[in-house]
Amino acid sequence: MKKITSNEPIKMLQQHLAKIHEKRPLLKKGLTGIQKSTGRNNSGKITIRHKGGGHKKRYRTINFLRTQNSEGIVCTIEYDPCRNANIASIYDFEEGKFYYILAPEKLSIGDVVKSGRKAEPKIGHSLPISKIPVGSYIHNIAPKKEKKAQISRAAGTFSRLTEKTLNYAKIELSSGKQRFLSAKCLATIGIVSNELSFLFPLKKAGQSRWLNKRPSxxxxxxxxxxxxxxxxxxxxxxxxxxxxxxxxxxxxxxxxFLVKKNPND
Structure with a gap:
């Protein structure tokens, strides 16, 4: 696929992407194999019980470090066997490459997503917390500056930006816990997709074995x-x-955690 410049019209590309099949993975290069650990450590001892088996699957490489200024379009919204949330394949206009991101709610095929300091606070955009309005729902949050996102990545999870200063920000997780982060940390606007995944029970015991879960x-x-x-x-x-x-x-x-008192006080 040839490189697309930002001056070309996007409507024709959006109509073409709406016909792409969502069940098969679009990116073949973004798939890697996973070695099953079955709950054992490097010496072969069981550290996590009731694990073993599981269906063979390939890992989709997700871009959790969207720090560079870029603009892309959503090509597909796909199922990921390694997580309970959906993922979206993005085509980057500037670099001419594809990559995967976590798909937030209300993100559809053909939407334009941006990342970096020049991004606006819209659904699917990744930008520093200092540029996000207070009260917004965010996910895929980096705990430190220039670090990969680790907070609020499961299906249906989100965090809410409650307070913000020039240097620090205070977020409230979906569990109710509050955390202080640097205002330079990056976060994505919106709530993680597939929020109703917990409502679908397992229909038979074999489904647990497919998910690498052994009986207790x-x-x-x-x-x-x-x-x-x-x-x-x-x-x-x-x-x-x-x-x-x-x-x-x-x-x-x-x-x-005990706080050590300063002997000089």
Missing amino acids: VRGVAMNPVDHPHGGGEGKKSGKGKTLWGKSTKNGKIRKK
Whole structure:
């Protein structure tokens, strides 16, 4: 595909892109293979239980670092097997290349998206937080300047910009937690797509095996040598212990970080 200049009309290209099939991946070069870890570390020991199997899939390389000033058009909105959100393929007018981004809600084929300091605060545009109005919904947020986006990337998640100064900004995550970031950090306008993904239950046990999830056996169904809850006539209740005998009741959910006092004060 030849390089398109910004002076050429976009309407003809938008009509052509509306006919592209969405089920097959558009970018063949953006696909890479994934080696299954099955919950094991580099020494082969299981660190995450109930993982194994899973359908064979290829990873779509997503552009989480949209710092350069660029302008592109949405070619397709595709399904990604490695995440619960949809992705969108973008054709960059300046570089003449394709790349994938996380597709926000209300982003359709043929829309023009921009990134960098010259971008306007519109859906799908990536720009510094200092140029985003207070109260806007944002996603795909970088925790530090010139770093890849790591915050609010799952389907249906978002953050809200509550306060902003010349140097810092305060955002509220969808969980209610608040974070302080640099105003130079980049974020994308909008809410991540496929927000109703949690409403579709698994129709059979085999779907969990496709998703690399192995079954979890209840402790009361085991023998006494296998679990503290095992054995006995009937079900045991009130023990509340893990497989290794640690209590699951009245445990600390969150670590309390102690602030060291300045001895000079």
